[in-house]
Structures are given as structure tokens and as C-alpha cells.
Amino acid sequence: MARELLMELQDMQINYRTRAGRINAVRSVSMDIRKGEIIGLVGESGCGKSTLAMTFLKLIMPPGEIVGGKLLYYGYDNGEGPVSVMELQGGKLRRYRWKEVSMIFQGSMNSLNPVMRVEDQIIDVMIDHDFPEEEARTNVDKYLSMAGMDPSTKRSYPHQLSGGMKQRVAIAIALTCSPKLIIADEPTTALDVVVQKQIMDQLKGLRDRLGVSIVFITHDIAVIGSLADLIYVMYAGKIVESGPVSEVCNRPRHPYTAALMSASPTLKGEKKRLNGIPGSPPDLKQTIVGCSFAPRCPFAFERCHIEEPQLKMLEPGHKAACFKLEDVK
């Protein structure tokens, strides 16, 4: 069943201007986010996934610069059609952030204010978004429990909480204005597996109960296999494969996705030798000719070094950008 479209990213291109040159961090990325959907965005360090995350909240600041593409938001039910996020300004932008789309930042434990109590940080966000203070105060417990925290911890300062609890506070803050979309940038990376599992179950529960959409960004494809509906695999600023989680994880089509899958040790099955991916990702300051993965790809042939493959639909909803897949057909 097709869910209703919430956000549409078209051909987004983002550069960073640095003294050493222009870094093409996001090179033409398109993505549809539907209501109540959990999207996993996977890629290695430096592939542009955090830059992409910032885009959803219009948080790209100099030296970052959006040089092309559109971001359309369909969540306002006012019959006026989609809103271009890039054109939002002032109060409209302030209300868009958090009331429509909120974010759980990478290293959220460090994004909390160390000298404010947990409850004050939650109230602060709500007052800033035009909730009366009384209402904000009465809702603190609700949001903390939604994030799986004991409301009695609201009087604590961040340093009194463990990493997992701070992460939950960050989730509670992301929920305060009932957003329709939550961007979670590596929300469990610094946490233990048990706490990680609890947080992921929490996020899944929020989606099931509130119908909120989530973009979950991670470097570890194994983490989102059990959580996401759709997976987007990003490499060197581009999406190289996307599709339903069962398709992408069980039948990865792009050599990079396959390599990522076989680079993670598993607990089940036979102990097989892992395959690392030789080499390192390309320098995004250089213009990339051909497929960005070709220098590391075991299947690369001549064409891969000359021409850039485009995303091709392989099965309904499953796309990959690789010449090898075209030849098979």
C-alpha cells in the first residue's frame, strides 16, 4: 500500500567551499519520504550523509552551500500543495523546524546544555515554539515517558545521566512539538548494544503509535536491517542503491552494498572470513569521472572509469546505479 508522500528531495547538490577547494559533499541526491515510513540512510564516514541530514532542516551553513536541487514538504494540510523548504524564512522556518521536522543530532549526549535541568531544556524548546509555559511544563512527563525515560529524572542535569539516558532526553526533545518527521543522525553509535536495541525499539514504537516518519542515519547497515522499511545506500555523495530493506539486505545489487554487507561480522551461521573494501573513498574535492566506486570495485570494467552509471529501477522500488546490472538484463 502506497503511503502518502511527506517530503521530496530532488536532485540535491551541496558543496563546501574550503581553502583547499570545493568539496562536493552531496552530488545530486533524490529521496521520497512517505508518512509513517522509516528510512535507513547508510554510508561510511565522509559520504555526505550528515550533510544530507542537515538539509532537511535547512541547517546548511557556510561554508556549506546548496548549489542545486529542491526540497519539497507536503506535510501542511492546507490544500496549497507542497512548500519549498529552501524558501522558508523567519517565523515560518522556525515553526517548520521542530513542529514539522525535528532532529536527533549525532552525539546527542553532547548536544544537551550541561547547566540546564532536563525539564528546562524540554520546556525551553516548547516555549520557543509558542506553547504556553504551563502547557509545556505539564507535558514534560509525557515526552520523557514516550522516549522511555522515567519522568522522575526530569530534575536531573545531563552529567547525572548515562549516555543512553541522555540519548533518550534528546529523543524526548525531538518529540516535543509533535513533528511529522524525525531525522536521527547516528543516534545509537556511541551506545552499548543493549541500550542501542532499546532505543531502536523505542523509535519503532513511536512510528507505530504516532505515525511519525523517521530518517535513520548510520554507518552500520546491520543496525537498521531490523528497523527500517527502506534503505538508501550512499557513497561519495550519491545514492548508489535504494529499496525495501528485505531486498537491499538479502539481495544487495550494487557491489558497494554487497561489500558493506560482507564486511560486518555476524553472530549466526558459519564463521566466514570478512572482506574489507580495499582502498578508500574518493577525494570529493576532485571531479569524479566515471563511477565513484570503480577504483575499489572488484567488478569494474572500462566503461565504469569513463561514464557515470545512473540509478536504474531493477524491481519495483529497488534501484541501483551500476553498469554491471544493465549488462545482465
Add this chain to the structure above:
Amino acid sequence: MEDEIIALRKVTKDFRGGSGLTRSKQSLTRAMDKVTIGVKRGEFLGLVGESGSGKTTVGLAMLKLLDVDSGSIMYEGRDINRMSRRETRDFRMKTQMIFQDPYESLNPSLSIFKTVSTSLDVFRKEIDEDEKLRIVSTMLSILGLDPAEDFLFKLPRQLSGGQRQRIAIARAMILDPEFIVADEAVSMLDVSIRADILNRLIDLKNRRDFSMLFITHDIAVARYVSDRIAVMHLGQLVESGEGDSIINSPLHPYTQILINAVPSSEDGNAAKLIPFTQGDWEKVNRGYPGCSFVDRCPFVMDKCRRVRPELVEKSPGHFVACFLYE
């Protein structure tokens, strides 16, 4: 046991800390609570557990980088806290550590060559510069920094995280140590680089004979590199055994929960071994008479709160500290 290169026997270590200027506010953290653990010669022992379980403390104690409060630590049959200066020097030469964060563990002002060769300067004074260069280059190539000439005279800041960690490993390996502690050595790396570094460590082990304590919070990584796995929880060793035996038939409820929590990309979650404890997983309690796991254990019994379960051998080589198995 005689085939153990290093062994902790009932080692306890407390850290005093906490906020407050007055003594009454100081807190006591028992990082190791009568821990008995040994690494066999030629073995990779994986030590897993959550943050704060005392894994790093065990590693530091094994390398005599930390004074313990009680218990003994034997290296090749000698108590490391009763070694003469000369024996200590010898011990330092034969043991090494790889730290977690390659951004902090390398001196930013030393070239890669200097970083890796410093211990040769200290312990192998007879080696001349040319030979040193050759030894260092060979080690860099073994670890995948090829050609080594491209790296020798660079500074750490010119390298990526994965390359830095390879340098940290080269530095630890350069003296051909007998025993290495690797503390979360790959947890900061991308999966593709992590796989390559793990493979190189395994290959190195097959080539040069050494033993390793491999500390990690990731039980899947522990399974991949280790011969045996030991599980710690809040300062106590709760289970140890052959890797496959721990993964396929975990006994301690904590080990079961740990294994259960590992995300899997395979469709559908694995059959739940035991219910995931609700309640406050992070509320911890330590340093009291019973089992460290009572606050979280779904099977907790009265006895668990009063008496500490001892490690018992449930099947050959598989030890567990839990009253469920008495």
C-alpha cells in the same frame, strides 16, 4: 593453568571518585570484583561487556599499567607486581597495548617513522638507522600501508582514522611482543576498514606467535577474532568459554541478552531467547554481596541478592557464574 601466558587471580580494583569536596560525597566504584581470567599462549581472548563493566581495567591491570587492590597477576608464572626492575623492563618489552582512539593515541608532532620506531630506540639500541627503516617499512606494509615510503615521514594529522589505527597497531607490533591488549581497537572505524584490520590482526597472529586480550563491546567482532570469549558485567566475570560455545549456547542471562540485542540485517528477528528486561536497564548497582546482575535479571531469585555465584565449569571449558546452573 600452565598454558596461560597471563593470568589474573581474584583481582579486585576500586576507584574512588565522585563529585564533592567532602569525603562523604565520594563514591566507590568496584571496577574489578575478584576477577579471575587468563589468556592462553597463542590465544585471542575476546573480552566483552557494556561500558563501565571493567573491561579496560582488566586490560590495564594485565599490562601493569594500574595498581590493583588485591589478588595476583601472573605473567609466565611470575607475579608482575613483584618483578625486579630488570624483569619489569623485559615485561614492558614483551607486552603492548593498542588503544581505542587513534586520534588521541598518536603524538601529533612525531612522524610515523618516529612513532613506530621509538620502542626500537629504547629496547633494540643495536639496530642501525637503515635496518630500522627496513623493519618499520615491512611492518607498515603488513598492516596495509603500502607503499610504506608514502607514509614514513608523514604526521598523524595527514592520515585518516583507519590509517592512524594501522600505525597504532604497527607501533604495538614492532618489538614482536608476546602479549597485546587491544582495547576497542576497531570500534571507531568504518565497517569496511574494520574488516581489513581484523583480518590483518588474524594473519599476523598466524605468522608471529602472540597472544591477545581483545576488548570490545561488539560480541560479533569478538566472535570473529577470538578463540575464547569472556563476558563481564559490572566488574564481575560472568561467563567464559570457547567462542562458538558462548555464541550458540550462552548460559548467563546477561550473555543471552547481549546476544539478543545484536542487530541483524537478516529478515525478522531471531527467536527471542529470553524476554528483554524492561525496567531501568541503566540503573546499576555494584559492590554489594550478591550477583551484579540482580537488578536486571528476569530470573532473579532470593539467593542471588545475598550470595555471589562463583564461576563453575558447566561443560568442558565453559564457565558461568549463575545459580541457575548449580
